[in-house]
Amino acid sequence: MRGECPPRILGSMRRWWVVILALALCCPACSSAPTTEAKRQSVGKAHKKRSEGPRKTNPPQVYKKRQSACMELRPLVEKYAKEHKLEVELVLGVIKVESGFNPKIRSRVGATGLMQIMPRTGQHMKCGSDLTDPETNIQCGCRVLRRYLDIYDGNLVYGLSAYNTGPGNTNKSARQDQLPFNFQYVEKVLRWRNLFVRYGCM
Numbered sequence: 001m002r003g004e005c006p007p008r009i010l011g012s013m014r015r016w017w018v019v020i021l022a023l024a025l026c027c028p029a030c031s032s033a034p035t036t037e038a039k040r041q042s043v044g045k046a047h048k049k050r051s052e053g054p055r056k057t058n059p060p061q062v063y064k065k066r067q068s069a070c071m072e073l074r075p076l077v078e079k080y081a082k083e084h085k086l087e088v089e090l091v092l093g094v095i096k097v098e099s100g101f102n103p104k105i106r107s108r109v110g111a112t113g114l115m116q117i118m119p120r121t122g123q124h125m126k127c128g129s130d131l132t133d134p135e136t137n138i139q140c141g142c143r144v145l146r147r148y149l150d151i152y153d154g155n156l157v158y159g160l161s162a163y164n165t166g167p168g169n170t171n172k173s174a175r176q177d178q179l180p181f182n183f184q185y186v187e188k189v190l191r192w193r194n195l196f197v198r199y200g201c202m
Contacts, residue, residue: 070201115141
């Protein structure tokens with residue numbers, strides 16, 4: 001009859017379906033799904049990683065050195081910050097950015113010590129002669145910083161800007177109500193100030 005497959009063709013088709021079904025059932029490599037054993041091994045590895053936790057690493061030597069210097073200098077900073085009504089962490093931020101807690105450092109233009117005091121500024125502010133001495137330098141730096149903050153009515157942006165480069169350019173920015181040209185320096189000091197507030201010496 002029209003539309004019916006001959007019996008020979010139907011029998012051949014059945015044989016092929018039997019072969020395909022047998023291959024699917026008997027050949028594990030043909031299946032993309034993972035076996036129960038593979039799943040068990042994968043879960044075991046993930047559990048082992050979680051139980052081990054994050055790897056512990058020792059702080060770099062630079063970090064340890066900076067932290068030690070900060071802790072050693074903090075009592076002096078607290079003493080003179082209180083005397084000049086400054087925030088301890090703000091002074092620590094200035095020291096970190098200016099000298100990295102190195103009391104012997106000297107810039108190309110002659111700025112000296114922890115808070116990078118210019119010799120002429122030290123003389124004008126009647127600081128001691130040895131600006132590499134940590135206590136002399138911190139006392140002088142706090143005095144200078146307080147002076148600039150008072151000039152700009154406590155404005156940290158302009159006060160820190162003037163501390164960094166002197167009042168000339170800062171005065172111009174303040175008159176025009178603009179950010180000072182060395183605002184990146186101000187940002188660095190305030191960023192470190194925030195870190196010291198949150199974590200202490202680090």
